[in-house]
Amino acid sequence: MRDTGLGLPGRIRGCLFDLDGVLTQTAIVHAAAWREMFDAFLRARAERTGEPFVPFDPVEDYDTHVDGKPRADGTRAFLASRGIGLPEGTPDDPPDAETVAGLGNRKNEIVLRRIHDDGVLPYPGSVRYVQAVRDAGLRRAVVSSSTNCGDVLAAAGIADLFEERIDGHTVERDRLAGKPAPDTYLAAARGLGLGAAECAVFEDALAGVAAGRAGSFGYVVGVDRAGQAARLKAHGADVVVSDLADLMEQR
Numbered sequence: 022m023r024d025t026g027l028g029l030p031g032r033i034r035g036c037l038f039d040l041d042g043v044l045t046q047t048a049i050v051h052a053a054a055w056r057e058m059f060d061a062f063l064r065a066r067a068e069r070t071g072e073p074f075v076p077f078d079p080v081e082d083y084d085t086h087v088d089g090k091p092r093a094d095g096t097r098a099f100l101a102s103r104g105i106g107l108p109e110g111t112p113d114d115p116p117d118a119e120t121v122a123g124l125g126n127r128k129n130e131i132v133l134r135r136i137h138d139d140g141v142l143p144y145p146g147s148v149r150y151v152q153a154v155r156d157a158g159l160r161r162a163v164v165s166s167s168t169n170c171g172d173v174l175a176a177a178g179i180a181d182l183f184e185e186r187i188d189g190h191t192v193e194r195d196r197l198a199g200k201p202a203p204d205t206y207l208a209a210a211r212g213l214g215l216g217a218a219e220c221a222v223f224e225d226a227l228a229g230v231a232a233g234r235a236g237s238f239g240y241v242v243g244v245d246r247a248g249q250a251a252r253l254k255a256h257g258a259d260v261v262v263s264d265l266a267d268l269m270e271q272r
């Protein structure tokens with residue numbers, strides 16, 4: 022490995038960063054919002070059916086079923102894990118509709134409320150790392166399933182560090198398959214004018230590192246914020262760090 026000072030192979034010319042949990046401290050906001058939404062739904066359902074209420078687990082259920090995926094995919098996957106099927110509904114369903122889209126909209130309202138009330142913090146080590154990537158002349162993109170990506174980047178004050186953005190709006194507009202499919206990362210590489218083998222993927226979600234592996238990217242960095250290093254490796258990470266700044270110290 023040629024020493025770039027960035028902990029990356031010498032063939033890497035572009036870096037593709039996930040947003041929530043990699044650049045910004047918002048994965049925890051999403052996990053809490055999923056729990057608030059699903060628990061209200063599951064509690065009401067339990068009261069109706071007489072079945073026991075089993076709450077959403079913000080670690081195990083979040084990591085396995087929803088993290089990194091587009092909202093509707095995450096909603097559907099978690100409900101399926103409980104043997105629950107709901108109508109799809111349409112994207113403009115109100116947040117109280119008992120549909121996949123309605124539950125997703127309910128979760129998004131909670132995320133927006135929490136972001137509005139609490140603000141967004143970037144990870145300082147990630148900001149230092151992206152600045153070092155820029156200073157080394159590498160290209161930079163953000164790849165997120167979130168439709169709130171632009172607002173979160175702006176609120177964290179880091180929007181101008183990136184040349185290309187693929188987010189939930191791009192996914193809807195171009196009908197891209199969400200993570201764990203590699204399509205969003207491949208679109209970002211194309212947007213930077215690079216091939217997958219020339220790009221590194223930075224991800225904290227199991228679905229995200231799986232997308233990096235599925236797209237045959239040049240390097241996949243797993244960011245372990247939740248003590249799941251072994252699972253990140255098993256799903257496709259070439260290396261796992263707890264903070265992006267750690268990569269600059271691997272010299």
Ligand SMILES: [Mg+2]
Binds near residue numbers: 039040041048089229
């Ligand atoms: Mg993430």
